[in-house]
Amino acid sequence: MDLFLQTxxxxxxxxxxxxxxxxxxxxxxxxxxIINLAHGQLMMVAMYLTYSAYALLGLDPYLSLFIxxxxxxxxxxxxxxxxxxxxxxxxTILPENQVLMTVGIGMVLTEVMRFIFTSDYKxxxxxxxxxxxxxxxxxxxxxxxxxxxxxxxxxxxxxWFLIKTDMGRSIRATAQDKExxxxxxxxxxxxxxxxxxxxxxxxxxxxxxxxPIFYLYPDIGGPFTRRAFVICILGGLxxxxxxxxxxxxxxxxxxFAATYIAMEFEExxxxxxxxxxxxxxxxxxxxxxxx
Amino acid sequence: xxKTGLLKLFFIxxxxxxxxxxxxxxxxxxxxxxxxxxxxxxxAKFGEIEKLSFEMAQEEINAKGGVNGRPLHFLIEDTxxxxxxxxxxxxKLISMDRVVMLGGxxxxxxxxxVAGVAIxxxxxxxxxxGSADIxxxxxxxxxxxxxxxxxxxxxxxxxxxxxxxxxxxxxTKLEARANKEVGRIMPRFRIFRLNPPVSEYAxxxxxxxxxxxxxxxxAILHENSLFGTKGAAAFEKxxxxxxxxxxxxxxYDSGAVDFKPLLAKVKQADPELIYMVSYVLDASLLMSxxxxxxxxxxxxxxxxxxxxxxxxxxxxxxxxxxxxxxxxWHESLPxxxxxxxxxxxxxxxxxxxxYHGAEAYAAAxxxxxxxxxxxxxxxxxxxxxxxxxxxxxxxxxxxxxxxDGKINQNKLETYVVQWQDGALKMIWPKDLANAPxxxxxxxxxxxx
Numbered sequence: 014m015d016l017f018l019q020t021x022x023x024x025x026x027x028x029x030x031x032x033x034x035x036x037x038x039x040x041x042x043x044x045x046x047i048i049n050l051a052h053g054q055l056m057m058v059a060m061y062l063t064y065s066a067y068a069l070l071g072l073d074p075y076l077s078l079f080i081x082x083x084x085x086x087x088x089x090x091x092x093x094x095x096x097x098x099x100x101x102x103x104x105t106i107l108p109e110n111q112v113l114m115t116v117g118i119g120m121v122l123t124e125v126m127r128f129i130f131t132s133d134y135k136x137x138x139x140x141x142x143x144x145x146x147x148x149x150x151x152x153x154x155x156x157x158x159x160x161x162x163x164x165x166x167x168x169x170x171x172x173w174f175l176i177k178t179d180m181g182r183s184i185r186a187t188a189q190d191k192e193x194x195x196x197x198x199x200x201x202x203x204x205x206x207x208x209x210x211x212x213x214x215x216x217x218x219x220x221x222x223x224x225p226i227f228y229l230y231p232d233i234g235g236p237f238t239r240r241a242f243v244i245c246i247l248g249g250l251x252x253x254x255x256x257x258x259x260x261x262x263x264x265x266x267x268x269f270a271a272t273y274i275a276m277e278f279e280e281x282x283x284x285x286x287x288x289x290x291x292x293x294x295x296x297x298x299x300x301x302x303x304x
Numbered sequence: 305x306x307k308t309g310l311l312k313l314f315f316i317x318x319x320x321x322x323x324x325x326x327x328x329x330x331x332x333x334x335x336x337x338x339x340x341x342x343x344x345x346x347x348a349k350f351g352e353i354e355k356l357s358f359e360m361a362q363e364e365i366n367a368k369g370g371v372n373g374r375p376l377h378f379l380i381e382d383t384x385x386x387x388x389x390x391x392x393x394x395x396k397l398i399s400m401d402r403v404v405m406l407g408g409x410x411x412x413x414x415x416x417x418v419a420g421v422a423i424x425x426x427x428x429x430x431x432x433x434g435s436a437d438i439x440x441x442x443x444x445x446x447x448x449x450x451x452x453x454x455x456x457x458x459x460x461x462x463x464x465x466x467x468x469x470x471x472x473x474x475x476t477k478l479e480a481r482a483n484k485e486v487g488r489i490m491p492r493f494r495i496f497r498l499n500p501p502v503s504e505y506a507x508x509x510x511x512x513x514x515x516x517x518x519x520x521x522x523a524i525l526h527e528n529s530l531f532g533t534k535g536a537a538a539f540e541k542x543x544x545x546x547x548x549x550x551x552x553x554x555x556y557d558s559g560a561v562d563f564k565p566l567l568a569k570v571k572q573a574d575p576e577l578i579y580m581v582s583y584v585l586d587a588s589l590l591m592s593x594x595x596x597x598x599x600x601x602x603x604x605x606x607x608x609x610x611x612x613x614x615x616x617x618x619x620x621x622x623x624x625x626x627x628x629x630x631x632x633w634h635e636s637l638p639x640x641x642x643x644x645x646x647x648x649x650x651x652x653x654x655x656x657x658x659y660h661g662a663e664a665y666a667a668a669x670x671x672x673x674x675x676x677x678x679x680x681x682x683x684x685x686x687x688x689x690x691x692x693x694x695x696x697x698x699x700x701x702x703x704x705x706x707x708d709g710k711i712n713q714n715k716l717e718t719y720v721v722q723w724q725d726g727a728l729k730m731i732w733p734k735d736l737a738n739a740p741x742x743x744x745x746x747x748x749x750x751x752x
Binding site for chain 1: 344345346348349384385528554555556557559560561562563564565566568569571572585588589592593595596597598618619621622623
């Protein structure tokens, strides 16, 4: 029973972070209709920002949220404005040229970070990196719990923003029907920048939260882009609520596969679920929840 | 017209002479040796410690006159910790830089790839760290030999008598064919290895376990790389020999964020011993997360590699304290120059060194010695000189022998170390130890 509970906790806590990563990607997907394949790489840049703030200024990784989120938000806006939006009006053979562009952006980000920091693994060890709290025999990692709470906080903030503010309403309107939103006076261009910036800032938060418990190197983005994509498909394209479910599901599936099958099959189990959802529940959890 | 003809008559030989001149008489022309190391990438920490040791040795060797008056130059090529890059690095060193021999070789998978290039080009290659047994086993470099060993593995699980006889017949056939193939590649097989193979890493540990710990059960965790898999398989054999029951043998993919599900499973199996074969960052994560789970076996043991690195301690902190590891070297060993090397490295680079550095440092001296004795710098003469090596280094005696299907393999003792108060202490064998072993350990008390 302890083993089951311990796995459940591990999966849930990891799932919280995954949800944050997935929400950012799904937001971008919902409004712009593109898959941002540079998502994990943006997270990697945020991790390096956090690392640098710690190494140079001695700043606590959690405080770095106030640096990494705005910086990556602006980076995301600039990417959308100067790299992705111009492509909308360009005639090409492939209609998905924006997606191809994000692949390129991801590569550039990785190589720039490799140029600055080399491929070496870096890590940040804080006093609380390995702090744990016990209930009976079940261990709760303190940094993972803080991460989980911050992830929930950030997500609630996002919902408040999407539901209550004018900008949030414009984003939702654009996601539902671009033309109609434009007719109602929403500035579609500006909405896209803000959305990409928001999505990037969310994944930046996830990256910063990972720093105290993990390590970083320039190629770390790829696996997380893949996970973000799986989460979006699980949750249903463009559904923020779905992405939260998708993230937690992926975390749980990985944890249970590691415990009850083999650690080697951790990632494989995630991909099996991905295929199952595509086959039996196309549209993902969005179909069940309707949000 | 005649004048120009005359001019040509003088000019051409002069030009020809000018072209030959620097090559034939420049005594200070350096002797270039290619060294393949992971300077960046996931093995960068190991590559760094070896690179610095090679450079330190190069300086010392050249200060003492280099190779018969010519300076020795180690051309270090980055493998970025990847086998494919390692291959092209080796090819570049051999065909573009025209090095006289190859050295280095960190991590089994990359070294095996580089060894393939060396065999293809019949090039002499002195391996100093890559430790999978197959690297110095000629049969493992032939397709039939690989097939035969795969069948042999399958044989152990087979129970049907008819099938066993069938497989055995196939194996003999394959082995005969492998022998023929080995005959074909042998003239090109010029790989020598300074360090012991991974199957012997735990030999020193075996006697420690048998005499002191006497564990009844073990869980083996390893990375699913060549080094990890072979190291785990070798320890499984040792365990069988010592009568230790293997409760669990699990591999993982390097780069996992959370080892807790795996560790929780180990905790439930409740082994007396946890044996891990990991590179440095996974080793740190494994230890710190096992602390988070309050695991309390009799002993945490590492199979060398990540567990002896200074970065293991700096990344793990309290959770790494009292962890035991197999090792190939320690500065307190009664080897000529071992302590001097350690102190000099510490003074020069302001950090600790350990067995990987000593391997590289010793390899540099072996290479210098080999080149000094070689009749010429042709591949054949260097190989002959390598085979005749018999010298003492900081890493121990170096003399290449053949045993258990391995050839040109240096046979060495292995030892056991323990992290005590943040420093790596030699604890076994007893007559060589520089600190008493701390055992039994209450891990929960230890990590409060």
